[in-house]
Amino acid sequence: MSAPAEHPAAANSDAAAHRPARGPRELIFELGAEESRCVEAPAPEGEWEPLEALLGDALRKTPPALPNVSELEIMRHYGHLAEMNFGVDSGMYPLGSCTMKYNPRINEDACRLDGFAGAHPHQPAASVQGLLELMWELQEALGEISGLPGVTLQPAAGAHGELTALMCFRAYHLDQGDVRKRVLIPDSAHGTNPATVSMCGYEAETIPSGSDGGVDMEALRAALAQDVAAVMLTNPNTLGLFEASILDITEAAQAVGALVYCDGANMNAVLGISRPGDMGFDALHFNLHKTFSTPHGGGGPGAGPVCVTEKLASYLPGPVVVRDGDAYAGRMPERSIGRVRTFWGNVGVLVRAYAYIRALGAEGLREVSEQAVLSANYLRQRLSGLFDCPFCRMCMHEFVLSGAAMRKEHGVRTLDIAKRLLDHGFHPPTVYFPLIVEESMMIEPTETEPLSALDAFVDAMISIAEEIRTDPEIVKNAPYTTPVRRLDEARAARTPDLRWRPDPGGLSADG
Numbered sequence: 001m002s003a004p005a006e007h008p009a010a011a012n013s014d015a016a017a018h019r020p021a022r023g024p025r026e027l028i029f030e031l032g033a034e035e036s037r038c039v040e041a042p043a044p045e046g047e048w049e050p051l052e053a054l055l056g057d058a059l060r061k062t063p064p065a066l067p068n069v070s071e072l073e074i075m076r077h078y079g080h081l082a083e084m085n086f087g088v089d090s091g092m093y094p095l096g097s098c099t100m101k102y103n104p105r106i107n108e109d110a111c112r113l114d115g116f117a118g119a120h121p122h123q124p125a126a127s128v129q130g131l132l133e134l135m136w137e138l139q140e141a142l143g144e145i146s147g148l149p150g151v152t153l154q155p156a157a158g159a160h161g162e163l164t165a166l167m168c169f170r171a172y173h174l175d176q177g178d179v180r181k182r183v184l185i186p187d188s189a190h191g192t193n194p195a196t197v198s199m200c201g202y203e204a205e206t207i208p209s210g211s212d213g214g215v216d217m218e219a220l221r222a223a224l225a226q227d228v229a230a231v232m233l234t235n236p237n238t239l240g241l242f243e244a245s246i247l248d249i250t251e252a253a254q255a256v257g258a259l260v261y262c263d264g265a266n267m268n269a270v271l272g273i274s275r276p277g278d279m280g281f282d283a284l285h286f287n288l289h290k291t292f293s294t295p296h297g298g299g300g301p302g303a304g305p306v307c308v309t310e311k312l313a314s315y316l317p318g319p320v321v322v323r324d325g326d327a328y329a330g331r332m333p334e335r336s337i338g339r340v341r342t343f344w345g346n347v348g349v350l351v352r353a354y355a356y357i358r359a360l361g362a363e364g365l366r367e368v369s370e371q372a373v374l375s376a377n378y379l380r381q382r383l384s385g386l387f388d389c390p391f392c393r394m395c396m397h398e399f400v401l402s403g404a405a406m407r408k409e410h411g412v413r414t415l416d417i418a419k420r421l422l423d424h425g426f427h428p429p430t431v432y433f434p435l436i437v438e439e440s441m442m443i444e445p446t447e448t449e450p451l452s453a454l455d456a457f458v459d460a461m462i463s464i465a466e467e468i469r470t471d472p473e474i475v476k477n478a479p480y481t482t483p484v485r486r487l488d489e490a491r492a493a494r495t496p497d498l499r500w501r502p503d504p505g506g507l508s509a510d511g
């Protein structure tokens with residue numbers, strides 16, 4: 001049977017509870033009236049030079065095209081936009097690889113303390129000793145957690161950390177007159193890894209995964225040679241699996257003079273349990289905006305500190321914070337690759353990470369990872385009977401299901417399942433990544449979701465699987481309860497309509 005736009009079964013779920021109070025409505029330019037005002041500036045008192053005399057040609061000829069709205073209209077407008085948004089505060093957000101977990105609100109207060117938020121990047125070090133001490137302690141903590149003692153807090157994101165580390169690798173090799181050109185990356189890697197490699201002027205070469213989801217050791221050994229600059233690995237990898245051959249991998253790579261990079265975006269699975277430095281990695285980046293408390297998504301700000309072995313520490317970008325007795329200062333490492341970010345990096349993100357690490361301590365961080373792994377395995381066990389689970393062994397903080405069989409038997413794609421989950425009040429998991437699993441769904445519940453939310457997610461998936469078997473059109477036409485239904489994604493990406501500007505004859509779109 002074919003589903004009408006509003007399929008009766010659309011009302012079958014708990015979705016009503018999650019339905020947005022109102023759908024799209026006017027833009028702010030369409031609100032208000034000529035006479036509406038939010039703030040009326042008082043007329044200046046006393047004698048003033050006319051604006052024309054003060055500004056000359058710089059005086060604008062027409063008033064700015066600002067909407068005329070009252071304070072109440074503004075509040076309702078933004079309140080409405082917030083209601084239409086979906087975030088961790090609204091519901092479970094199991095977006096694999098992205099770690100959309102709840103971040104303690106108190107860390108937001110910490111980073112807004114005057115001494116941190118109000119510090120000016122040009123202030124002399126003597127006047128920001130507290131902040132520098134915090135950054136030094138954070139460097140120490142990240143060095144301890146990773147097992148890699150050289151730390152820079154400069155990079156502004158994970159991909160930026162990758163680039164920073166590869167630049168250090170190149171500087172290290174060049175210092176020894178060693179010019180290398182290839183970087184080996186498993187086919188399960190995050191897209192930023194090969195992109196970073198090309199940006200850095202190396203050639204990326206893909207190594208296939210073996211049948212257990214780990215790196216195919218034979219293929220890796222065959223590719224390793226004296227011209228390999230680095231092997232880039234994510235551990236746990238993007239299938240959510242711990243790389244069981246990691247010691248063999250680092251040993252084999254280093255035997256030909258290559259350096260081994262750990263994409264540490266998944267460190268939330270192993271905090272306080274295992275350390276990349278002990279596995280033989282030469283460098284790693286953290287995603288502070290995933291693992292250590294900065295809200296993730298929406299384009300930043302983030303921070304991707306890089307940790308390296310002692311032999312690479314002198315190549316790090318600066319300033320790094322150093323301690324001399326009780327005093328703290330910024331210093332450029334001896335053979336530094338230079339700056340990769342202005343001033344001291346994204347300091348607010350660093351403060352949140354510090355607060356998070358100090359509040360939890362070593363035991364607490366370990367519990368974070370244990371809980372993340374437990375939650376993922378609980379969901380994996382409960383869902384793997386419903387959907388195919390191609391690498392169904394004990395996972396770390398996330399796991400990957402496949403909707404390939406559902407597509408073959410019922411014509412329902414993973415994308416449809418993702419859309420139907422919206423009707424149940426869940427943000428969908430990551431879909432179609434990693435690329436090596438057909439119709440993949442990558443699910444990361446995170447340590448912060450309670451058991452009741454995990455169970456509700458399983459119930460939603462059970463109900464969707466049942467619909468797929470009995471009336472797949474329901475799923476193919478979802479979502480039913482969101483402010484907008486399915487978008488023309490290609491058009492939205494290619495010709496985005498981002499800007500509106502009132503014109504004298506009315507309102508017009510101005511792409």
Ligand SMILES: Cc1ncc(COP(=O)(O)O)c(C=O)c1O
Nearest residue numbers: 097098157158159190192263265
């Ligand atoms: C495994 C992995 N590596 C690297 C990155 C890149 O991090 P960023 O988005 O901060 O550049 C991500 C981001 O989601 C990731 O999941």
